Amino acid sequence: MTDTSSQNPPDGSAGKDRRPLIAFTWLWVGAPLAYGLYELVRKATQLFTG
Template sequence: MPPRSSSPRALAVAVWLWVLLPFAYGSYELIRKATQLFTG
């Protein structure tokens, strides 16, 4: 069996980052724009 290039843990970290980074950015933008909407 050939060796795998990445471990399952590295793949899991990469997948979580792929999901969480855009989610975090979107949440930040939502809060920023909602703050502008309600404050002025």
Template sequence: MSDSSSQSPPDVSAGKDRRPLIAFTWVWVGAPLAYGLYELIRKATQLFTG
């Protein structure tokens, strides 16, 4: 019987660092989301405050 717990997952052993891609993806999605929430709050305050 072989011990498979000592082997690393394929993504880790490949040596590719995906952190820059993940950060770029969060910015790509997060920036429009933040702008949309900003506009929603701005217009909601205009609606309810007159």
């Protein structure tokens, strides 16, 4: 009685491996985020230690 068609991937993308795209996307977003956090900590340290 339950519809399981919504749990299966579409037929067109069943053979594609998207792991490289996902890794690239994480790097695309994560690298600037990490750099921004590094700069934030560095400048906050300068602000509070003089």
